[in-house]
Amino acid sequence: xxxxxxxxxxxxxxxxxxxxxxxxxxxxxxxxxxxxxxxxxxxxxxxxxxxxxxxxxxxxxxxxxxxxxxxxxxxxxxxxxxxxxxxxxxxxxxxxxxxxxxxxxxxxxxxxxxxxxxxxxxxxxxxxxxxxxxxxxxxxxxxxxxxxxxxxxxxxxxxxxxxxxxxxxxxxxxxxxxxxxxxxxxxxxxxxxxxxxxxxxxxxxxxxxxxxxxxxxxxxxxxxxxxxxxxxxxxxxxxxxxxxxxxxxxxxxxxxxxxxxxxxxxxxxxxx
Numbered sequence: 001x002x003x004x005x006x007x008x009x010x011x012x013x014x015x016x017x018x019x020x021x022x023x024x025x026x027x028x029x030x031x032x033x034x035x036x037x038x039x040x041x042x043x044x045x046x047x048x049x050x051x052x053x054x055x056x057x058x059x060x061x062x063x064x065x066x067x068x069x070x071x072x073x074x075x076x077x078x079x080x081x082x083x084x085x086x087x088x089x090x091x092x093x094x095x096x097x098x099x100x101x102x103x104x105x106x107x108x109x110x111x112x113x114x115x116x117x118x119x120x121x122x123x124x125x126x127x128x129x130x131x132x133x134x135x136x137x138x139x140x141x142x143x144x145x146x147x148x149x150x151x152x153x154x155x156x157x158x159x160x161x162x163x164x165x166x167x168x169x170x171x172x173x174x175x176x177x178x179x180x181x182x183x184x185x186x187x188x189x190x191x192x193x194x195x196x197x198x199x200x201x202x203x204x205x206x207x208x209x210x211x212x213x214x215x216x217x218x219x220x221x222x223x224x225x226x227x228x229x230x231x232x233x234x235x236x237x238x239x240x241x242x243x244x245x246x247x248x249x250x251x252x253x254x255x256x257x258x259x260x261x262x263x264x265x266x267x268x269x270x271x272x
Contacts, residue, residue, distance in 0.1 A: 017044045019069070020051055025062035025213035027055050034070030037120065039078035042090050045098045052105035063212040064109065065205060066132060067116035068125075073141065076123025079150065079259050092250035096155065096243040099124050103157045106131040107228055107235065110221035112212045116205045117141045117183070118198065127156025130165075133224060134208065135192040137183035138201045143191070144181070145174045150258030151270060155246045160238035164231055165191045 019030040029051060031038040040048065055061045068074050077099070090098075106113050106128065115121075115132035119141050126143045129135050145154050145162075153159075154175050163171040166189045173179050183195040196204050212220065249255055254270045261268035 018047055018051065022058075022060060024210065025060065026209045027051075027058075027061045027064045028067070029064065030067050030069055031074050032069040033078075034068075034072070036078055036080070037072045037075040038068040038070070038125070039075045039080075040124070041078040041081040042095060042098055045077075045102060049098060049101040049105055052102065052109065055111070056105075056109050061111060062215075062217055063111055063209050064106075064113045065116055065209050066106075066113065066128065067205075068118060070119075072119035072125075073115070073117040073121040073129060074125030075120055076125045076146070080263060092247040093243070095250065096246055099127075099156050100239045100243060103127060103131045103235075103239065107232065110224070111217065112220055112224060114205055114209055114212075116201060117192070118201060120144065122146050124156040124158075127154075127158040127161060130161040130191065131157060133227075136201060136205055136208070137186065137192055137195050138198040139183060139195055140198065141183040141195075142180045143174070143183075143186055144178065146178050148176060148178045149268070150262055151252060151254030151256075151268070152249050152258070153242065153245050155242040157235050157238050157242070159242060160232065160234040162191065164234070165189070 017031065017033045019028075019032045021028050029048070031040065031044070031048075033039065033044070052064070055064055077095070112134065113132040115129040115135040117129050117135060117137035119138070121129040121137075121141065122144045123146050126145060129137075129143065145158060147154050159171070159175065162174060170189065174181055181189075181191070183192065186192045187195040194204075252272065254268075254272050257270060258268045
C-alpha cells in the first residue's frame, strides 16, 4: 500500500486553510479554518475548486471525502474577510463563479464524493455538503440557509439541491425564514444519507469511503452520472439564476446593512 501523499495542486495562498491528503485511493479534503468556523474566502474557495477539478484527472483518486476542522463543517462565505477587503474585494461575478465552480466540480466528478458534516453547514457550506453524493452528519449538526439574514438569496445550487430532496414547502421555510434543519430531521426527510453519534461519524465515513475505493470505478461513475441526470435536472438553471440574483444583491444596501449588523452583533435594519 502506498504511503499517504499531499496533493500538490493547492495554491500556496490557501495551503494553510485546506488540508489535502491522498491515502488508499481516498482524497481527503479538510477545510481547516476553525478560527473562522471554516468559512471560505475567495482564495480558499478557488483552491477548493482547483483540488476538486484536479481529482477528476488523477487515476489514483477513487473517492473524495470533504470535512471541516474543529466543531463545524463550513459556515459559508467569509463575509468578515470580504468586508475588510475594501476596494480589494473581488467582483460579485467572480465570487459567484468561484462558488458555482466548486458545486459543479463535486457533481461532475466521475467518482463518489462523501461529505462528513461534524457541525454547522451554513450558506454555501450547506450547498457544498448537499452537492456530495453521500452526506453523513453528526448528531447536533445542522443545515442552515442563512442568506436572508444578510440580505442575500440562497446560492451554490441550494435552491435546486434542497427542493429536489425535500420539496418546495420545506425548502421555502429554510430559504425564506432562515430556519435551521437539524441533522436528524435532514436524515428523516431524505436530505442526507444518515446521522450518527459524533464519536462514530469519522469511523463510519472511513468505512464507506474504503468500500467505495475498492469498488468498480467505471460502474460507480456511470451510476453517479445517471442519478445526477435524473434528480438534478434543475441544477444548471438554478446556478444561473442564483448567480444573476446574488450578483445584484451583493451590491445592494441591504447586504451592506446585513454584514454590518452581523459584525456588530445587532439586528439588521433592512429598508428595501
